[in-house]
Amino acid sequence: MANLSSLVHELRERIAASSSTPLNKQNDDALESRFRAVLPNLLHDYVVPSSSAKEREVVAVLKLLAHTAKNFPGVFYHGKASAVLPVIGRILPFFAEPSFRSRHGVIFETVGSLLSLLRTGDRDAYRQFFMDTLLLTEDLLYVASISDKASATESKKVSVKCFCDSFAGICNDTALLCDLPACSKPPTGYGIMIYLSGKQSWLPFATSAIKLLCKCLTEGTLYVEGLLDASSVWAVCTLLSYGDDDLHMACFDFIRLIGAGKNNEIVPIENLIQSMIIILSEAVEGVSIFRNAVYDSSLGGCLHALHSSCPDDIVQSTATELVRIFPESLLKTRSLELKVGLCSAYVRITKSCPPHIWRPEFLIHVLCSSKPIFPLIDCFKVAISRLGPDLVGSGISDENGTDLSTSRDNEDNSSRIGGKRTVEDPDMSHTKRQKIDDKRKDASKNCEELSQFVYSFARPGKKDYTDSMRTSLSLFVELLKPPGEDPNSLTTEVALTAISVLCIVFSENHHSNLSCRIFRQMCDWISWISGQAKQELPLSLDLPIFLEAVDCLLLLQGSLPSENNHILFKREGDSADLLRPVLKLSWNCTPLIVEPSPPWKAKCLSVRVLSRIRLIKHVHLDVLDLGLHDEAEEVRIESIISLPVIVLCSGFGFLTHMFSRLEILEKEKNVQVKKVIPLCIGYLACIYGACNGVAGLYESECKLYLKKDRENQNLSVDNLLRGFWCSKCDQRVSLNYGSYLSVLHLPNTQNTEFLLSCDFIHLQSLFFKLLYDESSEEEVQVACVGMIKRIILHGTEEILLKTRSEWVRCIDFLLLHRKKLVRQAFCAQISFFLEERVFNCLFSNEDTANKSKEQRFMDKIKHALMATEDPLVFETLLEAAAAIMQAVSISSQLYLFSLILLIGQLDSPYVTVRLTASKLIKRSCYVHHKGGFEPLLAKALHIRNELYDYLSLRLASRPKMVEEFAVGALGIETGELVKRMIPVVLPRLVVTLQDSDQAVATLYELAKCLNTDMVQLIVNWLPKVLALALHRADGRELQSALEFYHEHTGSDNQEIFAAALPALLDELVCFTDEHGSEDITKRLARVPQMIKEVAKILTGNEDLPGFLRNHFVGLLNSIDRKMLHAEDLTLQKQAITRIEMLINLMGSHLSTYVPKIMVLLMHAINKEWLQGEGLSVLHFFIKQLALMSPSSTKHNKVVLKEHIRELPPVPNIPALAEVNKAIQEARGLTSLKDQLRDVVDGLNHENLNVRYMVASELSKLLNLKREDVMALVTKEGDLVTDVKSSLITSLLKGCAEESRTSVGQRLKLICADCLGALGAVDPAKVMGSTSTRFKIACSDDDLIFELIHKHLARAFRAAPDTIIQDSAALAIQELLKFAGCEASLDENVLGSVSEPQKKPTLKVSKSSRRTDNDNEMYGRDNSTAVVHGINSGQSEVCIQAVFTLLDNLGQWVDDVEQELALSQSLQLSNSKQQSGKLKDQSTSLPTASDLVLVQCRHVSELLDAIPKMTLAKASFRCQAYARSLLYFESYVREKSGSFNPASERSGVFEDEDISFLMEIYSGLDEPDGLSGLACLRKSKSLQDHLLINKKAGNWAEVLTSCEQALQMQPTSVQRHSDVLNCLLNMCHLQAMVTHVDGLISRIPQYRKTWCMQGVQAAWRLGRWDLMDEYLTGADEEGLLCSSSESNALFDMDVAKILQAIMNKDQFSVAEKIALSKQSLIAPLAAAGMDSYARAYPFVLKLHMLRELEDFNSLLNGESFLERTFNISEPEFSKVLENWESRLKLTPPSLWAREPLLAFRRLVFGASGLGAQVGNCWIQYAKLCRSAGHYETSNRAILEAEAAGAPNVYIEKAKLLWSTRRADGAIAELQQSLLNMPTDVVGSAAISSITSLSVVPLNPPPLLCTVESMNDNQDVAKTLLLYSRWIHYTGQKAEGRCDKSVF
Helix, strand or coil: CCCHHHHHHHHHHHHHHHHHCCCCHHHHHHHHHHHHHHHHHHHHHHCCCCCCCCHHHHHHHHHHHHHHHHHCHHHHCCCCHHHHHHHHHHHHHHHHCHHHHHHHHHHHHHHHHHHHHHHHHCHHHHHHHHHHHHHHHHHHHHHHHHHHHCCCCCCCEEEEEECHHHHHCCCCCCCCCCCCCHHHCCCCCCCEEEEEECHHHHHHHHHHHHHHHHHHHHHCHHHHCCCCCHHHHHHHHHHHHCCCHHHHHHHHHHHHHHHHCCCCCCCCHHHHHHHHHHHHCCCCCCHHHHCCHHHHHHHHHHHHHHHHHCCHHHHHHHHHHHHHHHHHHHHHCCCHHHHHHHHHHHHHHHHHCCHHHHCCHHHHHHHCCCCCCCCHHHHHHHHHHHHCHHHHCCCCCCCCCCCHHHHHHCHHHCCCCCCCCCCCCHHHHHHHHHHHHHHHHHHHHCHHHHHHHHHCCCCCCHHHHHHHHHHHHHHHHHCCCCCCCCCCCCCHHHHHHHHHHHHHHHCCCCCCHHHHHHHHHHHHHHHHHHHHHHCCCCCCCCHHHHHHHHHHHHHHHHHCCHHHHHHCCCCCCHHHHHHHHHHCHHHHCCCCCCCCCCCHHHHHHHHHHHHCCCCCCHHHHHHHHHHHCCCCHHHHHHHHHHHHHHHHHHCHHHHHHHHHCHHHHHCCCCHHHHCCHHHHHHHHHHHHHCCCCCCCCCCCCEEEEEECCCCCCCCHHHHHHHHEEECCCCCCCCCCHHHEEEEEECCCCCCCHHHHHCCHHHHHHHHHHHHHCCCCCHHHHHHHHHCHHHHHHCCCHHHHHHCHHHHHHHHHHHHCCCCHHHHHHHHHHHHHHHCHHHHHHHHCCCCCCCCCHHHHHHHHHHHHHHHCCCHHHHHHHHHHHHHHHHHCCCCCHHHHHHHHHHHHCCCCCCHHHHHHHHHHHHHHHHHHCCCCHHHHHHHCHHHHHHHHHHHHCCCCCCHHHHHHHHHHHHCCCHHHHHHHHHHHHHHHHHHCCCCCCHHHHHHHHHHHHCCCCHHHHHHHCHHHHHHHHHHHCCHHHHHHHHHHHHHHHCCCHHHHHHHHHHHHHHHHHCCCCCCCHHHHHHHHHHHHHHHHHHHHHHHCCCCHHHHHCCCHHHHHHHHHHHHHCCCCHHHHHHHHHHHHHHHHHHHHHHHHHHHHHHHHHHHHHCCHHHHHHHHHHHHHHHHHHHHHCHHHHHHHHHHHHHHHHHCCCCCCCHHHHHHHHHHHHHHCCCCHHHHHHHHHHHHCCCCHHHHHHHHHHHHHHHHHCHHHHHHHHHCCCHHHHHHHHHHHHHHHHHHCCCCCCHHHHHHHHHHHHHHHHHCCCCHHHCCCCCCCCCCCCCCHHHHHHHHHHHHHHHHHHCCCCHHHHHHHHHHHHHHHHHCCCCCCCCHHHHHHHHHHHHHHHHHHHHHCCCCHHHHHHHHHHHHHHHHHCCCCHHHHHHHHHHHHHHHHHHHHHHHHHHHHHHHHHHHHHCCCCCHHHHHHHHCCHHHHHHHHHHHHHHHHHHHHHCCHHHHHHHHHHCCCHHHHHHHHHHHHHHHHCCCCCCCCCCCCCCHHHHHHHHHHHHHCCCHHHHHHHHCCCCCCCHHHHHHHHHHHCCHHHHHHHHHHHHHHCCCCHHHHHHHHHHHHHCCCHHHHHHHHHHHHHHCHHHHHHHHHHHHHHHHHHCCHHHHHHHHHHHHCCCCCCHHHHHHHHHHHHHHHHHHHHHCCCHHHHHHHHHHHHHHHHHHHHHHHHHCHHHHHHHHHHHHHHHHHHHHHHHHCCCCCCCCCCCCCCHHHHHHHHHHHHHHHHCCCCHHHHHHHHHHHHHHHHHCCCHHHHHHHHHHHHHHHHHCCCHHHHHHHHHHHHHHCCCCHHHHHHHHHHHCCCHHHHHHHHHHHHHCCCHHHHCHHHHHHHHHHCCCCCCCCCCCCCHHHHCCHHHHHHHHHHHHHHHHHHCCCCHHHHHHHHC
8 A cells, every 4th residue: 555645645636636627427436436445445544443543644534534525425325324334433432532532623523524424325324323322322321420430540441332223234235335443343243332431531422422413403303303212311411410511512502402392391301400500500519610601602502492492380490590590690601692591581480470589670780780781671671561560650741741851850759750659657668768868879889789779679579579670770770870960870881881771671661750761861871972972082881782772762752742852852953963973983982892792783873873863964974974985894784774764864855965975885896785775776766756846756755664672673674674665666565553663754845956966867877787787696686676666656757758768678688687586576576667657658659650558568578588488587577477467457458468478378388388377367367356267257348359359360370379278277178168259259250251361261260169060150149240240330341241141041131130130139238248338328329220220121110119019028038137137236237227228219019018117127126226226217117108108197097096095005204295195085084993904905915015015004003003903902893803803814924924035024024013012812702714715626717717816917916026927927828828818919029928938838838747646646755745844933834835735635525526426416316307318418427527536536546645644743743733633533544444432443542642642632722532532541651641630730730740750760851841840830930940950950961951941930030140040051052852942932032032121232122022023933824824723822922022022112221120110100001001901802811821920020020019910910810710720829829918919818719619618718708808997898798797707706907908998899799709609608598698788
């Protein structure tokens, strides 16, 4: 082997040659082969780990390895593990050699290079190496523990086997670059042997191992993610206990890296933080020796990473110790990283812990240091925010308007800053005050004394800390005066640094007294330093922090109101005069810099402060000049970016000076500085344009928003970019103004003379110079492009015209710029060239002829496209076109040109270009229309037309482009696109044949795309072609088109127009391809003339009315379908215009089409947005009718006078006053009865709107004439009953109204309201409605007449839209044809009416011709489906209609069978007398009879096919119990042949059948039937007993049965619900509430059910708190018991209404009443279709809702808990009388009146009317007694007695008599009579009663009122009842009794 020196020399030469001249691939391979041959020998000879290894040779080889790995990775097979790992294995042991410790840097660099190579070459090997290194740390911890136990003299040698798995992975690889030395091979297995002897060996090795882990974590984060384990991390953390400074720093870096990765679960964060606290407290011996700035930086980074990501509990547990070492560590360290870490930890502690933990007084202690600490500012800010607003005190001025300067002078009179001092013990207060004064005097002696004084105020509690902190700050600020003011103040450095920090901190809390004191103190310091600087005296200060404080102060000055600016500086010019010498300090002297900061920082701050000084003089700009010429690029950048800020702050007068300094910028060569020059130029241009009075410019406004926070204060460029706002350039930019503290804006000025010296063209020239400088960096040109908008928009027209060529060149230059970023930046700016003024100046006056400015502009992009072949340039050019599309409106030509340009690139040879074009088309269209491209084409018809023309002409030449557009932009096939294009393109092609030879070829191409013949294609679109030709008003084009059609079809003109006539008229009148209002108006104006031309060609005359007569209805239908029902409101309004035009054209034929026109106009009037237009045309229509038919008008007036009294009621509004007057005069005086009859007629009117109007008037009538209506309703008599019954029937019918429209919904609601207002009239007093049954078996003529008269004619007249009207008209027409009626003379009119509907109707009729079996199956399936689907009230209405149909069918079968039987009997009886006649008839009669029998049999089979059990259950669910029983009877008969259980052949009754029967009978209120049915069972079940007793009203028995059931099933929800129902009916309301509460706790899953039933008791008891609680529970989600749901829902509605009344929420009251009514309408309508009796329960609920409304009206918005009533109040008395009359209307049954009485008890109880409450209880007791509920009656009597009801004894006696306790009843009456005054009862009666008395001689007095004793009528009733009962019991003869008593 050659000598090492010569070999290394040779390799160095080869390496140098390879770096200077690039080698080709062959040379690279040769060099790599050379290295690969030499390196193994070098490694084998020299890189052998041992203490005797030659350091120089080893280092040389290692450097060679590092260089080779970085520059020639092929030597190591590009990172192959077998080539890298053995080399690393040779090097790693050198870390354990103490002799090589000084070379660890080289060794680590080499290993790092090899690891980087391994990471890229073999990821798995890299991951394994990382895991082996982690395992190594655990072994090293063991080594450290052994070494620590060993004595200082002995040095125990330890061998460590490591990296076993890594080397095992390459053991079988034969291509190893080298082998491990023998000393490093383990005796067994694979790996590396490391020999460690003592700390001098293992410490550096452990440090290097951990550094390798850090390198892997930093460079290979994604590769080693998830490989960390807790044991290895714990081992590294534990090594901190054994290591030196290097190992500590390595461990800190490792922990910082894994802590930043949020590995909290494997990192012992709390222990580590405690360890760092111990290190910082210097409690560990020896640690302070190696602590330096580097060590502290590593520790600080680790602390920051751990503390910022640890959980809050760890923050709190370590807070006390960390705060304890916080101030001293902050002051001692020189590491900025440690300061940041400590301060960030303190900030988090402050946010998480109370003040006594984070000790805010420490902050003041740290401020006493002469070392400025920037991170401390954040600590102060957080502390102030946590202590709250009480710390900083009150606002700038007090309530009397005194400003801060005044408050500062008077502050010493107060013991507390910003407020009144808390009351304390006088002695203590005196002591503290004395202490403060003493400390203030002696504070200058030592900063430590001040700190101790601060500590003395430490007290627990946030408020105490706030007080002490405020006092401390106040004292501390007093000590921070400039030298000369107070001889005892602190040193200059300390005081200035402290006041600067406080000024920065309090700038965010500037509206306070304390803040103002700090700011004024800072101003004093500025004055002092300014004076020192003027005298050129030496200064010792930290200038950067001082200037930052000044910057905050000036920023704050801009946010204060102008009247408070003098608070900081006494005069507006003070700041400039004072600060000028201070700002020059950064250049004139070298102030003390305590913390390391760059030398340019102070200069940058000086320039920034200069830019924010207001009203500076021109001479003050010398600081700016110093900055512009400074050597530091940062200073020059700050100076350049300050140019526009100076103008913004100081006014327009400085704009000239800024323009003059642009020459300095031209000489700039530094790239970083040149990047900000375009920004400066752009913002100066905006300011230039903001000057008032600049010719040719619109006024604009410039503002600069300055941020509140300090995060980016060091970057003025960013501040300007984010905060600068120009009203002209930044219109689309929105700023969050709340995040800005101050706003700089230009003042208004009228003096523009200074603009004459502002050379804007020179500014532009500098801009263009920077833009065209290709030697500049890409960022400079991008910055220039970004400022184009600001320069071009603010140039005057004169300037733009002068520099037009430069701007045009600029466009050409940027469109084809070689740098992509520049081109993309220009795409964002190109839209600003389209600003109207700019666009006109640059592109209007070109020499190019016949081209618009839009075309000339787009030619720039087209020429650029032709000039390049680079697909990347193509893409940016397309992006520019898309930017233009997004910037202009869709009506602009530029939009269309850009779109066509993009479409033209869809067949580009480059795939990326095609994709880009397709994407940009979609995106650009989406900007203007969110629906995408298709809706945009429908909206912009001119774009659609031009685009389709463009595509159609290129179908043959560029089919790929058309296909890409169809698929990419529209998502359709090419054929579909052609179909869409043809209606637009084909007419234009045919009409323009004379101008284009290509048109015919295009027509053939279109036909080819659709696989059709060209002739067939043009014939199909003939109407559109003729319409376009007529519209062009050019006879030549029309003639050319007609000749073209004649040539290809052979038809003449008349035949052509006749073939296209209906569709042609439709095209002429109902066109929708025009969107401009002017174009539409012009085209409509030509329509009559075009129709005349058509009429002239076809008929030879121009009679428009006669010509249009046959097509008028078809045109109206087309207008309705295409326009009036369109979603576009514009089309709807156009439809009204077209209708008006047609009305005007029809002349004398107009009256024929009145119904059709009225339907259309009423449809329009019903739409709010069309009402104005609709009413206007309606008025015009009526005037036209009167004008065209004067004789008809006179006739109509006569008819109107005769029938005017038949008009329904109309609203009483001013607009209809004359109408009402005429109707009233015609009717004369009408009684209330007659008015109600008129209402009934109106409610049955065919028109829905009329019915709604009549119902509304009825509602008003019922409210206005309440007493009269009630008197009428309570009267007896047939006439009254008839009116009453008719009215109720009509209202029920109104509740069943179809609800397809909002009017129908409102009609249903108002009919329900009227039923409630009328009252729940007893069904026994209402006659059942006698509805005429539809007669199925009738003649054809009768059937036709009935269908037309009763159904179709009404439907035709009341049709809400044309579809229904046309359907009715067609049906009438077909029926008349079937009846043999001849067509009228106006047959064509009728034909036109029905034509649109005839074909589909005929198709339907053909398809409906099925066999009878098909009809049977269809009817059975649908009826079964209907009866099964009963879930809501609407379904009940549907099934009731099915029942009606089934009834009619069944009745028809019965009628047919009876008629046939009768006819057969007649034939037999007359056969002998009229034999001959019968012979003649016998031939025809059997044939007819057979047909009828067949029909009857088919219908019977249909009815039989419907399951009777299904019908019975459906009827039961609808509560039609009688019908259910009827169907169930049929079911049982089919099942067993009999229904009578007592018959010989009894039916087979299963338990299920019996249960269902009992449920039916329970609904029929047949308790006797229930008892009989129960006997059919072998044994009565408990359910039977429950059902029977429920219907019998034996609630005690029901309760007993429930108790028995609950013993068997304790958790039965049904039985518990029954118990609650029993308690409710027994009036045990309090017990019910208790039971509900128990159930809620025992069975919580049914909480909803229990709460619903609890509501029933709560509102009756008046327990409003319970009611609210139960309502909340009932509204929650939960399980429901079906039996309780229906019973409690209405009670819930009542409770919610009462709740809303209590809360005085009138809106909620009305809403809940309306919702309750709405929920009743559906079941009410279904039941009302059957009978009033079935609907009565729902009418009762409406009755109660009406009384709730009455009560709410009485309260007048107040709560009934606060408002009380008296019987003497007229309104209240009137309502009570009405309620009493309404109660008498109801049947005297318990279930009907109980809720009403309960509500009235509530009303009376709320007003304290006990007698009335008792009267309600008496009425309730009477009802219970009548129903046999004696126990409940007794309970009610007790309540009445408690309430003090009069005459309760009578009801009590009657109850005793009813329960067969005659003696008790007579004794009760005797007692009451004996307690009455003798003069009232009479002495004879008293004597007679005494002789028969069974009561004690001295009975207790009855609780009765004087009024009751004086009521002779009650006395008479009592005496009569008493005499009758005595007679019945036989105690005295009746005559004698009567005589003695009376």
